[in-house]
Amino acid sequence: MIDRSVPRRVLPAPESRGVATRPAALPVRPRTGRLLVLATVFVCAACGLVYELELLALGSYLIGDSVTQASIVLSVMVFAMGVGSLLAKRLRRRPAFGFGAIEAALALIGGLSAMALYASFAWLGESRPALVAFSFAIGVLIGAEIPLLMVLIQRIRRQDAGGAVADLFAADYVGALVGGLAFPFLLLPLLGQLTGALLTGTVNTLAGGGLVLWLFRQDLSRRSRWLLIGVNVTVVAVLASATVLADDFERVARRAVYGGEVRVAVQTGVQELVLTGPGTGSPRSLDLYLDGRLRVSGYDEYRYHEALVHPAMTGPHSRVLVLGGGDGLAAREVLRYPDVASVTVVELDPGVVRLARTDPMLSRLNAGAYADPRLGVVTQDAFRWLRGPGTRDRFDVIVSDLPDPGITPSTKLYSQEFYGLAARALRPGGRIAVHAGPLAGRPRTYWTVETTLRAAGLRTAPYSAGGRLTGFAAGPDRTLGGAGPPQDWGFVLAARAAVPELRVDRDTPRLRSLSTRALQDATRDAERTRLDGLPPSTLPHPRYS
Numbered sequence: 007m008i009d010r011s012v013p014r015r016v017l018p019a020p021e022s023r024g025v026a027t028r029p030a031a032l033p034v035r036p037r038t039g040r041l042l043v044l045a046t047v048f049v050c051a052a053c054g055l056v057y058e059l060e061l062l063a064l065g066s067y068l069i070g071d072s073v074t075q076a077s078i079v080l081s082v083m084v085f086a087m088g089v090g091s092l093l094a095k096r097l098r099r100r101p102a103f104g105f106g107a108i109e110a111a112l113a114l115i116g117g118l119s120a121m122a123l124y125a126s127f128a129w130l131g132e133s134r135p136a137l138v139a140f141s142f143a144i145g146v147l148i149g150a151e152i153p154l155l156m157v158l159i160q161r162i163r164r165q166d167a168g169g170a171v172a173d174l175f176a177a178d179y180v181g182a183l184v185g186g187l188a189f190p191f192l193l194l195p196l197l198g199q200l201t202g203a204l205l206t207g208t209v210n211t212l213a214g215g216g217l218v219l220w221l222f223r224q225d226l227s228r229r230s231r232w233l234l235i236g237v238n239v240t241v242v243a244v245l246a247s248a249t250v251l252a253d254d255f256e257r258v259a260r261r262a263v264y265g266g267e268v269r270v271a272v273q274t275g276v277q278e279l280v281l282t283g284p285g286t287g288s289p290r291s292l293d294l295y296l297d298g299r300l301r302v303s304g305y306d307e308y309r310y311h312e313a314l315v316h317p318a319m320t321g322p323h324s325r326v327l328v329l330g331g332g333d334g335l336a337a338r339e340v341l342r343y344p345d346v347a348s349v350t351v352v353e354l355d356p357g358v359v360r361l362a363r364t365d366p367m368l369s370r371l372n373a374g375a376y377a378d379p380r381l382g383v384v385t386q387d388a389f390r391w392l393r394g395p396g397t398r399d400r401f402d403v404i405v406s407d408l409p410d411p412g413i414t415p416s417t418k419l420y421s422q423e424f425y426g427l428a429a430r431a432l433r434p435g436g437r438i439a440v441h442a443g444p445l446a447g448r449p450r451t452y453w454t455v456e457t458t459l460r461a462a463g464l465r466t467a468p469y470s471a472g473g474r475l476t477g478f479a480a481g482p483d484r485t486l487g488g489a490g491p492p493q494d495w496g497f498v499l500a501a502r503a504a505v506p507e508l509r510v511d512r513d514t515p516r517l518r519s520l521s522t523r524a525l526q527d528a529t530r531d532a533e534r535t536r537l538d539g540l541p542p543s544t545l546p547h548p549r550y551s
Contacts, residue, residue, distance in 0.1 A: 031224040032162065039162045039221060044177040046217040047155055050109065051181030052188065053210040054148045057116035058083060059189040060203050061144075064120055065137045067278070067297050068127045072415065075137070082138055083145035090149025097150070101157040102222035106234045108154070109214025112147040114241045115140065117207020120199045121248060121255060128259040152178070158222065198273050200256065204249045211241050264295065270365065274357030281365060289371035294333060296358070296409070302333055304371055309519045310441075310495050313471030315339035315405055316520055317499050318439035320511045322402040326350070327431065329388045329419075331407035332358030334372030340405065341378050342515040349381045350401075356385040389418055392427035399433050406440040412451055417548045420455055425462035429502055438464065438500045445470045445496035445532055452496040453537040454549045461542035464500040467508050468536075469528040471495050471519070496532070 032039045058079065065075030097104030119140045127133040152174060159170055193202035215238035223231060248255075260268045260280065270281035280295040283304070294302035315336055319326075324347045326340045332353030340349050353359050362368050363376045375381060384391055388408070391397070406428070411420040418424060420442075428438055442455035445468075452468075459466050471494060499506045508525040510517065543549035 032221060033223075034221070036163045040159060040173075042217060042221055043155065043159050043162065044173060046213050047151075047174055047177040048181035048184070049213040050112075050151060050210060051178040052185030053116065053206050053213075054112070054144070054151075055182045055185035056189050056193065056206045057112075057119060057144050057203065059186065060116075060120050060199060060206075061123070061137060061141055063189075063194070064123045064199060065133070068123065068133045069137070070299075070412075078134075078138065079141045082141040083148075086142045086145025087149030090146035090151075091153055093146065094150035094153040097154060098157055100225075100230075101154045101161075102218050102225040103230045103234065105151070105154040105158065106215055106218035107237065108147050108150050109218075110211060110234070110237045110241050112144065112151075113207040113210035113214070114244065115143050115147070116210065117204045117241075117245045118248065119144065120203040121252070124200065124259055125255075128262040161225075195273070195275055200252045201249055204245050204252065207245045208242060208249075211238055211245070263298075264293075270361065272357055272361070274355055276355040276357065279355075279357055279361055281361070281368065283367065285367060289367050292367045292371060294361075294368065299409075301409075302335065302371075304367075307335055307371070309471055311335045311339050311407075312517050312520045313469070313495065314407060314439055314441055314497055316510060316514055316517060317469070317497075317506075317508050317525060318403045318405060318437045319343060319514070320507070320509055321437060322433070322435060324348075325401045325433075326403045326405065327352070327401040328405045329408055329428075330354075331405065332362060333368065334359075334362040334375040336405050336407045337375040337378075337381055338372045340403075341373075341375055341380065346380060349378075350384060351381065352384045352386060352388045352391050354385070354387050359383055359385065389424055389427070392424070392431060397427075397431040399431070401431055402433050402436050404428055404432060404436070404438045406438065408441060410441075410443050411455055411543075411550045412443060412448065417543070417550050418545055420458065420543060420550065421548070422458050422461045422542045422544045425459050425464065425500075429462055429464055432502060435503065436501065437506050440498045440500065442468075442496045442498050444494055445535060446494050449535050449537060450540070451550055453535075454540050454543055455496075456498050457540045458542040458544075458549075459498055459500045464502060465505040467499045467506050467529060468532040469497055469499065469508055469525055470532050471497065471528065 034042070061079045062072075062076050065079060066072035069075055094104070097108075123133050123136050123140065126136040155174055156167075156170060159174065189202070193206070196202075197205060215234065218226070219231065219234060219238070226234065256271075257268070260271060264280055264282050267282045267284060268280060269283060269285055270279065272279045277297040278295075281292065282295070283292040288304070290304040292302070292304035293300055316339065319340070323340075323343060324345065326346060326349045328336050328340065328349060328351045330353060331337060331351055332355060334351075337349050337351055340346055351359075359376070362372055369376070376383070406419075408419050409416040411417060425438075432438065438459075440455060440459065443451045445452045456466050456468055499508060508529055509522040510520060510525065541547075541549060
């Protein structure tokens with residue numbers, strides 16, 4: 007039996023607990039107001055994901071190792087979102103002003119993040135601290151959005167908390183989907199990373215500021231209203247000015263990164279291509295960068311390409327497959343053999359092929375390889391192309407001129423599954439030459455490649471070739487910056503039936519840096535560094551770092 011003499015505990019009204027829940031005085035009907043709030047959530051979520059993807063893309067591009075950079079950005083940002091949610095509790099008394107201020111700050115920081123990261127890399131030589139700082143700041147601001155929006159949407163029309171949260175998160179997730187698709191398919195190819203981020207910040211400002219200053223203007227004091235107007239106008243002016251100056255900024259930053267002779271800079275759908283060096287004169291002064299990594303130096307690229315191609319050409323070589331090598335330099339060496347009937351180049355990025363065909367200096371360096379009728383080009387992922395039904399037993403020689411195995415997107419192209427497909431494409435007695443990364447600089451990576459080739463059923467012969475690239479860390483896949491001592495390029499020659507012999511035939515075209523004795527010495531030197539017991543790299547368990 008209930009003792010009715012004990013009075014019930016009366017909870018204070020929400021307003022007395024400091025949360026603004028009184029009905030808002032809106033210029034539109036409540037239903038329309040809710041739709042406008044949800045539309046703003048949609049736009050802000052799309053912008054937030056674009057900021058996140060910008061950080062991921064730039065982190066991978068400037069620092070390398072996309073898995074590590076993705077882990078840093080995502081973990082820091084998710085942690086910061088939790089911090090932002092807690093900090094938003096202090097703004098619940100003034101949710102409209104708090105949300106407007108947060109969106110203005112998010113638009114400014116997110117819009118300028120790409121430019122700031124690139125500047126940090128160009129002039130300070132280090133961008134990871136900036137990457138962490140921007141990830142944290144953007145995460146805090148994104149995390150503070152939903153709690154304040156929850157208060158605002160409840161002020162329009164009270165409903166159960168579960169229903170309000172469901173509506174907000176539905177709009178948030180759909181907006182994230184649109185932002186995630188817009189970044190790679192629209193913003194990046196059409197505007198680039200810097201201008202794309204600046205435009206996103208402008209949209210973010212207009213959406214967040216417009217919602218507060220129009221729909222919830224009655225919730226703002228006169229001072230708060232003018233303060234938000236001034237802040238939003240300032241943010242838009244800063245972003246617009248940065249957009250106008252973006253091209254000049256890119257040119258100055260590129261000169262700081264690449265030197266004063268940047269001649270071509272193109273953002274393809276796959277990567278950024280940069281050519282440095284004069285447009286006339288000797289091709290030895292040319293440098294080709296792919297996503298910030300020096301892929302070709304005209305100074306001594308012949309050492310790399312002669313060592314990669316010619317040991318594999320000792321034997322039948324009527325039909326040759328070049329995987330990667332869109333610059334045409336490996337194909338140049340193959341086409342020096344008059345008895346080669348056909349060369350197939352499988353290159354992912356058509357922009358590299360187009361540059362190799364049309365740039366006067368690069369086409370001089372590759373000796374006009376793409377004008378040779380024996381050469382055909384396939385613009386497709388090498389792994390996918392090798393899985394096709396028409397590749398079995400087709401080629402006498404396969405030359406794997408692919409990016410370094412330590413670069414995460416290339417890992418599958420150095421896997422046991424990939425080499426199994428390549429072995430299937432060989433004719434009986436055929437050979438595969440693989441660029442396996444620097445032997446002295448990263449011996450574990452090199453010997454993992456060799457182990458993986460053996461795991462795919464191939465017999466291997468390891469060797470290396472020396473090369474010096476003044477002013478840069480050596481190797482065809484150097485990250486920008488940092489001069490280093492002379493280093494080596496590591497290769498593996500492989501065949502299905504027996505261990506291939508490393509030699510140069512008498513009828514080999516005249517070479518500048520290669521001989522049978524040099525190859526034999528390189529093999530002995532390589533064997534001294536052998537690391538036994540390494541597991542092969544597979545698709546589900548990559549072993550490269």
